[in-house]
Amino acid sequence: MINTAVELAGIKLKNPVLTASGTFGYGYEYARFFDLSRLGALVVKTLTLEPRKGNPPPRITETPCGMLNAVGLENPGAERFIREILPGLKQYPVPLIVSIAGCSVEEYATMARLMTSAGSIDALEVNISCPNVKAGGIAFGTVPEMAAEVIRVVRLNTDLPIIAKLTPNVTDIAGIAVVVVEAGADAVSLINTVTGMVIDIERRRPVLANQVGGLSGPAIRPIAIRAVWQVYRAVKVPIIGMGGIMEARDAIEFMLAGARAVAVGTANLVNPLAADNVVRGIEEYLASHGISDVNELVGAAHGKED
Amino acid sequence: MSFIVEAEIIHNHKVAEGCYSLAFRAPEIAESAQPGQFVHLRCSRTFDPLLRRPLGIQGIDRRDGLVKVLYQVVGKGTGLLSGFEPGSRVNVLGPLGCGFTLPAGARRVALIAGGLGIAPLCFLYETLAEQRIEAVVFHGVRSAGQALAPDLLPPVADRVLMAADDGSLGYHGSVVKLFETYAGQEPFDFFFAAGPSPMLRALSIVAKEYHLPGEVSLEERMGCGIGACLCCNCRTRGEDGWRYSRVCADGPVFPVEEVVWP
Numbered sequence: 001m002i003n004t005a006v007e008l009a010g011i012k013l014k015n016p017v018l019t020a021s022g023t024f025g026y027g028y029e030y031a032r033f034f035d036l037s038r039l040g041a042l043v044v045k046t047l048t049l050e051p052r053k054g055n056p057p058p059r060i061t062e063t064p065c066g067m068l069n070a071v072g073l074e075n076p077g078a079e080r081f082i083r084e085i086l087p088g089l090k091q092y093p094v095p096l097i098v099s100i101a102g103c104s105v106e107e108y109a110t111m112a113r114l115m116t117s118a119g120s121i122d123a124l125e126v127n128i129s130c131p132n133v134k135a136g137g138i139a140f141g142t143v144p145e146m147a148a149e150v151i152r153v154v155r156l157n158t159d160l161p162i163i164a165k166l167t168p169n170v171t172d173i174a175g176i177a178v179v180v181v182e183a184g185a186d187a188v189s190l191i192n193t194v195t196g197m198v199i200d201i202e203r204r205r206p207v208l209a210n211q212v213g214g215l216s217g218p219a220i221r222p223i224a225i226r227a228v229w230q231v232y233r234a235v236k237v238p239i240i241g242m243g244g245i246m247e248a249r250d251a252i253e254f255m256l257a258g259a260r261a262v263a264v265g266t267a268n269l270v271n272p273l274a275a276d277n278v279v280r281g282i283e284e285y286l287a288s289h290g291i292s293d294v295n296e297l298v299g300a301a302h303g304k305e306d
Numbered sequence: 307m308s309f310i311v312e313a314e315i316i317h318n319h320k321v322a323e324g325c326y327s328l329a330f331r332a333p334e335i336a337e338s339a340q341p342g343q344f345v346h347l348r349c350s351r352t353f354d355p356l357l358r359r360p361l362g363i364q365g366i367d368r369r370d371g372l373v374k375v376l377y378q379v380v381g382k383g384t385g386l387l388s389g390f391e392p393g394s395r396v397n398v399l400g401p402l403g404c405g406f407t408l409p410a411g412a413r414r415v416a417l418i419a420g421g422l423g424i425a426p427l428c429f430l431y432e433t434l435a436e437q438r439i440e441a442v443v444f445h446g447v448r449s450a451g452q453a454l455a456p457d458l459l460p461p462v463a464d465r466v467l468m469a470a471d472d473g474s475l476g477y478h479g480s481v482v483k484l485f486e487t488y489a490g491q492e493p494f495d496f497f498f499a500a501g502p503s504p505m506l507r508a509l510s511i512v513a514k515e516y517h518l519p520g521e522v523s524l525e526e527r528m529g530c531g532i533g534a535c536l537c538c539n540c541r542t543r544g545e546d547g548w549r550y551s552r553v554c555a556d557g558p559v560f561p562v563e564e565v566v567w568p
């Protein structure tokens with residue numbers, strides 16, 4: 001018997017494969033392509049307290065082996081999510097992780113309370129890439145004190161496991177990981193998109209209406225692998241690794257770097273079956289390499305030290 | 307219902323300046339496709355380009371399980387696609403989106419196409435013909451070289467009025483202007499249009515003037531094509547004036563009065 005189950009912040013997952021927030025909608029868009037209970041857990045699009053319209057079009061453009069997006073956290077808001085979407089999500093027998101964001105520390109606190117009392121949510125992923133309106137629009141996740149403050153108030157407002165989602169757009173991601181864990185995060189997920197830009201040389205203007213966007217896809221994988229590697233050495237909590245996972249081999253690379261679980265993101269846009277294929281591919285890898293427990297992969301590339 | 311099919315290519319050849327006709331075997335898609343829906347194609351086996359490309363369905367052959375599209379080579383993805391050989395396979399996701407809705411009681415409709423906007427309207431024309439709804443087709447191209455040979459558009463061929471921006475074929479000027487010269491004289495109950503956004507916008511103004519209801523098929527850059535990533539937004543009428551809709555899942559076809567033009 002091969003074990004594919006992993007434990008993440010107290011939740012037991014049947015396998016280490018999650019969906020990356022924002023790339024899998026609210027799940028039902030993909031339920032017509034495969035059985036969502038095949039997944040380790042479902043992570044839905046980031047929610048904010050009030051509905052958000054998001055950015056004007058165009059919101060995406062392609063780059064070699066990657067894409068830039070500037071969706072701008074379009075979402076129906078907490079209330080409509082709880083009333084209209086959450087009841088449908090409950091029908092899938094798969095752990096549910098809800099991603100929350102806010103433009104102020106208070107908004108994160110309110111979101112944590114609302115989602116906790118909504119019930120049937122297994123964990124909160126705290127997206128700290130959102131700009132802090134009070135601090136002049138600097139993303140919470142880029143300043144250690146601000147990142148820690150958000151996690152601290154979320155901790156005070158929920159008894160659900162907290163996953164802090166980290167941005168790679170910092171000089172020292174391991175340093176941020178350390179402070180959010182001290183502040184109460186039970187796990188960390190990384191990386192969010194890498195900020196970038198494309199200019200149309202005919203129009204001589206940025207392609208995206210928002211000018212800058214977040215780069216995702218295979219192009220960012222080495223950055224993400226490096227980030228997971230560094231964070232693994234800095235904190236003891238489980239890591240959810242993501243960034244350009246297109247197939248099982250990529251997921252395994254993340255696990256070897258130190259990820260306990262992985263999330264499939266942009267690949268879902270290219271192939272709706274991508275996440276399911278990664279689940280199957282990991283099983284095949286374990287079988288063909290005579291590995292009896294997927295947990296043996298976690299951090300294995302670090303070798304034996306001390 | 308949508309499907310992911312490794313479809314065998316039946317043909318893929320040039321039919322006009324920079325324009326290709328592609329047919330592939332995908333019985334599941336052919337079985338359920340409706341006019342106005344699109345397919346989302348991978349143009350490479352590698353991750354460069356990474357995303358799929360949306361193309362409107364030009365026609366289907368249910369008996370042989372074939373799906374046809376018409377595409378213009380404009381960049382990397384369509385450029386690579388034009389090199390796919392018959393007998394090889396293309397990865398297709400579809401049919402996707404909400405297609406055209408036939409208005410109850412319509413007897414005579416106008417189909418207005420800019421460039422390869424003609425593709426989804428060919429499919430629609432066939433359906434209208436089956437329902438004995440009379441359709442007049444207005445097709446605008448930049449120049450005669452982009453016009454398609456009549457045998458490529460079998461169902462449309464006998465009812466098509468051409469316009470070329472450079473005057474090299476048919477009416478000299480935009481297809482919207484051509485349509486306007488008819489709209490005043492001939493009674494249409496409804497119109498359907500597909501093409502570049504500026505053309506559709508101009509058409510919406512003309513249609514409003516003549517109190518002509520209709521539907522337009524919009525284009526926007528797409529990620530998933532299935533409504534999940536929110537990358538393909540367009541403005542439509544909503545609660546506080548306007549809201550964003552998803553071209554891939556709420557459209558690509560929208561009632562003209564619902565679109566808030568950029």
Ligand SMILES: Cc1cc2nc3c(=O)[nH]c(=O)nc-3n(C[C@H](O)[C@H](O)[C@H](O)COP(=O)(O)OP(=O)(O)OC[C@H]3O[C@@H](n4cnc5c(N)ncnc54)[C@H](O)[C@@H]3O)c2cc1C
Nearest residue numbers: 359360361362377378381382383384422425525526527558
């Ligand atoms: C619903 C729908 C139906 C379409 N039907 C047809 C059709 O029947 N025939 C046809 O020739 N073209 C059609 N298009 C446009 C077609 O998708 C683009 O021309 C094509 O994606 C260009 O890809 P590229 O790599 O060659 O160009 P590039 O310019 O290199 O593409 C770069 C990126 O921009 C996107 N993009 C570029 N132009 C468009 C566009 N006009 N609309 C949406 N995305 C775009 C591409 O998908 C890609 O992600 C349709 C678009 C939509 C949204």
Ligand SMILES: Cc1cc2nc3c(=O)[nH]c(=O)nc-3n(C[C@H](O)[C@H](O)[C@H](O)COP(=O)(O)O)c2cc1C
Nearest residue numbers: 020021022046127191192216217243244245265266
């Ligand atoms: C279209 C799109 C939308 C995204 N939306 C969110 C979001 O709402 N919240 C979030 O935390 N991350 C969001 N992300 C980031 C992904 O969850 C993921 O961290 C990142 O894309 C890297 O993984 P990938 O390369 O596999 O896509 C989004 C990414 C994409 C491509």
Ligand code: FES
Nearest residue numbers: 529530531536554
């Ligand atoms: S392309 Fe993803 S929502 Fe339309």
